[in-house]
Amino acid sequence: xxxxxxVENLKKAFGKNEVLTGIDGVVNSGQVIVVIGPSGGGKxxxxxxxxxxxNPTSGKIAFEGQDLTQLPExxxxxxxxxxxxxxxSFNLFSNMNVMDNLTLAPKRVKGEDEAQAQKKALxxxxxxxxxxxxxxxxxxxxxxxxxxxxxARALAMDPDVMLFDEPTSALDPEMVGEVLKVMQDLAHSxxxxxxxxxxxxxxxxxxxxxxxxxxxxxxxxxxxxQIFEHPQNExxxxxxxxxxxx
Amino acid sequence: MKLKKISLWLTALVCLLGIFAVLxxxxxxxxxxxxxxxxxxxxxxxxxxxxxxPPYEFITKVNGKNQVVGMDVDVAHKIAKDLGVxxxxxxxxxxxxxxxxxxxxxxxxxxxxxxxxxxxxxxDFSQVYYDAGQAIIVRKQDLHLYKDKNSFAGxxxxxxxxxxxxxxxxxxxxxxHLKALTKVTDLILSLETNKIDGIVAEDAVAQAYVANDSxxxxxxxxxxLGGDENGTAIAFAKxxxxxVTAVNHSIDQxxxxxxxxxxxxxxxKYMATNTENKxxxxxxxxxxxxxxYTLLITAISVVIGIILGTVFALGxxxxxxxxxxxxxxxxxxxxxTPLMIQVMFVYFGVGLLWNNIxxxxxxxxxxxxxxAAYVAEYIRGGIDSVPVGQVEAARSLGMSQRDTMQTxxxxxxxxxxxxxxxxxxxxLIKESxxxxxxxxxxxxxxLRAVQAATYRGVxxxxxxxxxxxxxxFTLSRILNHAERKMQxx
Ligand SMILES: Nc1ncnc2c1ncn2[C@@H]1O[C@H](COP(=O)(O)OP(=O)(O)OP(=O)(O)O)[C@@H](O)[C@H]1O
Ligand SMILES: [Mg+2]
Numbered sequence: 243x244x245x246x247x248x249v250e251n252l253k254k255a256f257g258k259n260e261v262l263t264g265i266d267g268v269v270n271s272g273q274v275i276v277v278i279g280p281s282g283g284g285k286x287x288x289x290x291x292x293x294x295x296x297n298p299t300s301g302k303i304a305f306e307g308q309d310l311t312q313l314p315e316x317x318x319x320x321x322x323x324x325x326x327x328x329x330x331s332f333n334l335f336s337n338m339n340v341m342d343n344l345t346l347a348p349k350r351v352k353g354e355d356e357a358q359a360q361k362k363a364l365x366x367x368x369x370x371x372x373x374x375x376x377x378x379x380x381x382x383x384x385x386x387x388x389x390x391x392x393x394a395r396a397l398a399m400d401p402d403v404m405l406f407d408e409p410t411s412a413l414d415p416e417m418v419g420e421v422l423k424v425m426q427d428l429a430h431s432x433x434x435x436x437x438x439x440x441x442x443x444x445x446x447x448x449x450x451x452x453x454x455x456x457x458x459x460x461x462x463x464x465x466x467x468q469i470f471e472h473p474q475n476e477x478x479x480x481x482x483x484x485x486x487x488x
Numbered sequence: 489m490k491l492k493k494i495s496l497w498l499t500a501l502v503c504l505l506g507i508f509a510v511l512x513x514x515x516x517x518x519x520x521x522x523x524x525x526x527x528x529x530x531x532x533x534x535x536x537x538x539x540x541x542p543p544y545e546f547i548t549k550v551n552g553k554n555q556v557v558g559m560d561v562d563v564a565h566k567i568a569k570d571l572g573v574x575x576x577x578x579x580x581x582x583x584x585x586x587x588x589x590x591x592x593x594x595x596x597x598x599x600x601x602x603x604x605x606x607x608x609x610x611x612d613f614s615q616v617y618y619d620a621g622q623a624i625i626v627r628k629q630d631l632h633l634y635k636d637k638n639s640f641a642g643x644x645x646x647x648x649x650x651x652x653x654x655x656x657x658x659x660x661x662x663x664x665h666l667k668a669l670t671k672v673t674d675l676i677l678s679l680e681t682n683k684i685d686g687i688v689a690e691d692a693v694a695q696a697y698v699a700n701d702s703x704x705x706x707x708x709x710x711x712x713l714g715g716d717e718n719g720t721a722i723a724f725a726k727x728x729x730x731x732v733t734a735v736n737h738s739i740d741q742x743x744x745x746x747x748x749x750x751x752x753x754x755x756x757k758y759m760a761t762n763t764e765n766k767x768x769x770x771x772x773x774x775x776x777x778x779x780x781y782t783l784l785i786t787a788i789s790v791v792i793g794i795i796l797g798t799v800f801a802l803g804x805x806x807x808x809x810x811x812x813x814x815x816x817x818x819x820x821x822x823x824x825t826p827l828m829i830q831v832m833f834v835y836f837g838v839g840l841l842w843n844n845i846x847x848x849x850x851x852x853x854x855x856x857x858x859x860a861a862y863v864a865e866y867i868r869g870g871i872d873s874v875p876v877g878q879v880e881a882a883r884s885l886g887m888s889q890r891d892t893m894q895t896x897x898x899x900x901x902x903x904x905x906x907x908x909x910x911x912x913x914x915x916l917i918k919e920s921x922x923x924x925x926x927x928x929x930x931x932x933x934x935l936r937a938v939q940a941a942t943y944r945g946v947x948x949x950x951x952x953x954x955x956x957x958x959x960x961f962t963l964s965r966i967l968n969h970a971e972r973k974m975q976x977x
Contacts, residue, residue, distance in 0.1 A: 295880055316888075323886025333881035337899045346895060347885035392881075399885055 244271040245304075246403055246434050247292065252301035254287055261287045263458035265301070269403070274435045276445040276466075279455035280481055285438045288455065289407050292436065293325040294318050306402065323351055326396030326404040330411050332388040334380035340367070340391050341376045344398045352399070359398075366394040370424050386417030390424050397428075404428065406437040442485060446470060454478045524571075524730035527595055533573045535564045536594035538582040540671055540940040542696040543755035544600035544720070547937045554774065554937065557758050559692075560598035562751040563617055563722075563742060567596075570738045580847070580927040581670060583650050584832070586611060589725045591836045596735070597723040600690060602652035612728050616719035617739045618748050622656065622709040623694035625687040627679060628702070634686065636710040640664040644684040646675040653688040656711050661688075671936060672697075677945030679704070690720075692752065696759060768951050771938045778934030779955055785852050785920045785930060790913050792856035797863025802893075804868055815864070822861035828922050830854045835926045851923030859916055866908040870901035903974060910967035914960045931955060 247269040254262040261284045269275050277285050290296040292303060294310055303310045310321060335343050344363035348354040354362075367373040370390040380388055389409055396404060406425065410418040422444050429435055429448045439445065445452055445466055452469040454462040454477070462475040473479045527533050537560060539545040545558035556577050568575035578594050585597045589611055603613035624645075626634055633639065641663035647654040649668040657666055667684050669675050676697060678684045689697075694706040722739075724732055742748060768775075803815030822830070834857075835850040874897050882892040924933035931952055938948040 293884060295884060319883075319886050319888050321886075322884055325884070327881075327884035329877060329881065331877050333875075333877035335878060335881070335896055337896070337903075347882070347887055350891055350895065351886045395881075396885070 246271045248304040250302040253299045255299050272432050273450045274429045274448050275451050276449035277438045277453045283456045284458045285455050286407050289405050293322050324402045326401035328392050328406045328409045330408040332392045334388055336380050339377050339379050344395050348398050366397050370394045385413045386420045389421045403434040408438050521727050521729050523728035524734050531573050532576045533568045534576045534594045536578050536585050536588045536597045537599045541600050542759050543752050546940050548758040558755045559751040564598050567735055567738045581925045587836050591839050600720050601723055603721040612724040612732055614722040614735045615739050616721045619719040621691040622711050623691045623706045624709045625694045625706050628705040631705040634707055637661050646684040646687040657688050660711055673939035768947050774934040774938050778931035781930040786916045788852050789856040789859050793859030793863045796860035800864035801867035819861045819864050827858050847926045847928050851928040855920050866905050870905035873904050874900045917959050
C-alpha cells in the first residue's frame with residue numbers, strides 16, 4: 243500500500259503552550275484512520291496541521307512524497323485542493339446556495355466550466371441524498387443536511403484524502419446517523435480518511451486503524467480490536483472506561 | 489513588541505512634524521519683492537472677498553447669473569484696469585481671507601477690511617480708500633432705549649468675528665456682553681429674534697440693512713477712533729511693496745475723482761433689485777445649484793471613500809507592518825481631527841505646494857479622505873465579523889487568500905457593512921456643508937448668499953433645512969430598499 247501521508251516528529255506550540263509534542267504516523271492510501279482521545283489532547287490541532295491550516299512549529303509532513311512544511315503559501319493551495327476537510331461547525335458559505343457552495347472551488351481553483359461543475363455537484367448531492375436541496379441556502383437546512391452538503395463540497399474537489407474534525411459533535415442525536423452513513427459509504431468506496439470523532443461505534447466498524455491521542459502525542463495505535471478489546475496503555479484504558487461508562 | 493510599537497508611533501509622529509516643518513517656512517519665504525511683476529506676468533489680479541457685506545460686497549443676479557458686486561468690487565475692477573490685467577474674484581469666509589493672502593491663493597483682499605495694528609503685523613496694507621463711521625444696528629421698537637455705545641451696558645452686543653468692530657467693542661464696550669458670529673446675516677437674525685440687542689457695524693453696512701428692513705434702525709456708535717483704525721484698505725501679502733505702490737496710485741485717482749460715491753450708488757441699485765422680490769421662489773436657482781453641488785461633493789466623496797476605505801481596511805487587517813501601520817496611523821489621525829481643519833489644511837496647506845488648487849477640488853479631496861477613514865473602520869468591522877470558519881473552509885478547498893476575500897469574505901461583510909455605509913452616505917450630505925468655508929458653492933454657501941441678497945435670515949434657513957431633509961430622507965429610503973433587496977438576494 244502506498245503511503246499517502248507521513249508525519250514525523252510533528253510539534254506545535256501556541257506561545258508557550260506545547261499542544262503537539264512529537265507525533266509520528268503513516269496514513270496509507272485507502273486507509274481509514276480514526277483519531278480518538280480526551281478533549282484538549284490536540285486532535286483538532288493535529289488535523290489542521292495536516293493541511294497546514296495551522297503552521298507546525300517543527301517536524302515533517304509528507305503528502306504523496308512531498309514535504310509540506312517547506313512549501314511556500316502558493317504551492318500549499320495546490321496541496322489543500324487534494325485534501326478535503328470537514329469541520330465540526332459545517333462552515334458552508336452562508337452567502338451562497340447549496341449548488342454554488344459545491345461549484346465555487348471547482349470553478350475557481352480547478353477551472354472547471356459551469357456545466358461540468360454543476361453536473362458533478364448534482365451527482366454528489368444525489369450521493370448524500372440532498373439533490374432536491376440544490377437551490378436552498380445553508381441557513382434553511384438542518385445541521386445534518388448542512389454537514390452532508392459540506393462533505394459533498396469537499397468531495398467536489400476530487401480529493402485524495404478526507405479529513406474530518408468531529409463531524410457529528412455539533413449535531414442533534416437524531417441527525418448523527420445520516421452523517422455517519424455518508425462517511426461509511428465513503429469509506430467503503432475506498433476513500434482515504436482521517437477522522438477525529440467520539441463515535442466509538444463508527445470507529446469500531448469503519449476504522450482500519452485507531453489512534454489514541456492524549457497530551458499532545460499518540461499514546462497508542464492499533465486495529466479497532468486491539469484498541470477497544472485489548473488496550474495496552476493505561477491512559478487508553480482510562481479514557482475508554484470513562485467513555486464507555488457513559 | 490511593546491517597544492517596537494512605541495517606536496513605530498514615534499516614527500509616525502516625526503513624519504507628521506516633518507510635514508509641518510516642510511510646509512510652515514515656505515509660507516514666510518522672504519523672496520525679493522516681485523509682487524507687481526508676478527501679477528503682470530500672469531495677467532490676472534486675484535481678489536479675495538467675503539461677499540456678505542453690502543454695500544461693500546454681496547451677491548446679486550446679473551443677467552440671470554450670480555455675481556459678486558459692490559463698492560469693493562468696483563474698486564478692484566478699477567485697479568485691475570489700471571494695471572492692465574484681468575480681475576478674478578475668489579469668495580471665502582472672512583476668517584479665511586488673511587490665510588489666503590499668506591498662502592498666495594489671492595493677490596489682494598478687499599472685504600471692507602480695516603488696517604489695524606494687529607493685521608499690519610502679518611500683511612501689508614494700501615492706503616485707506618474709504619472712510620466710514622461706526623454704527624450700531626438695533627430693533628426699531630427699541631430705538632428710544634439707546635443713544636450711543638455707552639447705552640449698551642449689560643446688554644448683548646453682536647459683532648462679526650475677526651472684524652474691527654469686534655476689537656472696538658472689546659476695548660470700548662467693556663460693560664457689554666459680546667457675541668461674535670461669522671456672518672452679518674446671522675447677526676441680523678440674532679437681533680431680530682432678540683438674542684442680541686445691537687450689532688456694531690460700519691455705517692455703510694448698517695445703512696444697507698436698515699434701508700432694507702423696516703424692523704431695524706441704527707444709531708451712531710461714537711467710538712473714539714484713532715488714525716487708520718477708521719476706514720477700509722486693501723490687504724496684500726507681506727513684502728508686496730511694488731504692488732502696493734501701484735495700487736495706491738489707483739486709490740489716489742479714486743479719491744480725487746470721488747469714485748466711491750458712484751460705486752456706493754451703483755451698489756445701492758443692486759441692493760434694491762435684490763430686495764424687490766424677497767420671495768424664496770425667486771432664488772430657486774441658488775438653492776438648486778447648492779443642492780447640485782452638495783450631492784456632487786457627496787457622491788464623489790462616497791465613491792472615493794469606499795475605494796480608499798477598502799484599501800485602508802485591508803491595510804489595517806494585514807499582518808505586514810509596512811501596510812498595517814500606515815493604515816492605522818491614517819485612520820486614527822483622520823478620525824482624531826475635525827473635518828473643518830482637514831478642509832482648511834488641504835485648501836491652504838496643500839495649496840502651498842500646489843498654488844491654484846481649486847476650492848471645489850480641495851473640498852472634495854478633504855471630505856473624501858475623511859470619509860475613507862470612517863469607511864475603513866466600518867469595512868474592517870464587517871470583515872472581522874465574518875466567522876473564521878468561512879475562511880478556513882475556503883482555504884481548505886484550495887482557494888487562495890485573495891479568492892477567499894473576494895468570493896466569501898467581502899460579499900458576507902458587505903451585508904453587515906451596508907447599513908453603516910448608508911449612514912455614512914447620509915451624514916456626508918450634512919457634513920460636506922463644511923466646505924462652504926473655503927468658498928465651495930454648496931447648499932450652505934447658497935443659503936448664505938440668499939440671506940445676504942434678501943436681508944432675510946430665517947426663510948432661507950428653512951428652505952435649506954427642508955432641502956437637506958428631502959435629500960437625506962430620499963436617500964435613506966433608497967438605501968433601505970437596496971438593503972432589503974440584498975438581504976433577500
Ligand atoms: N489557535 C490557538 N491558539 C492558542 N491555543 C490553541 C489554539 N488552538 C488550540 N489551542 C490549544 O491547544 C490545545 C489542544 O486543542 P485542540 O483543539 O487541538 O484539542 P482537541 O483534542 O481537538 O480537543 P476537543 O476534543 O475539545 O476538540 C488546547 O489546550 C487549546 O487551548
Ligand atoms: Mg477538536
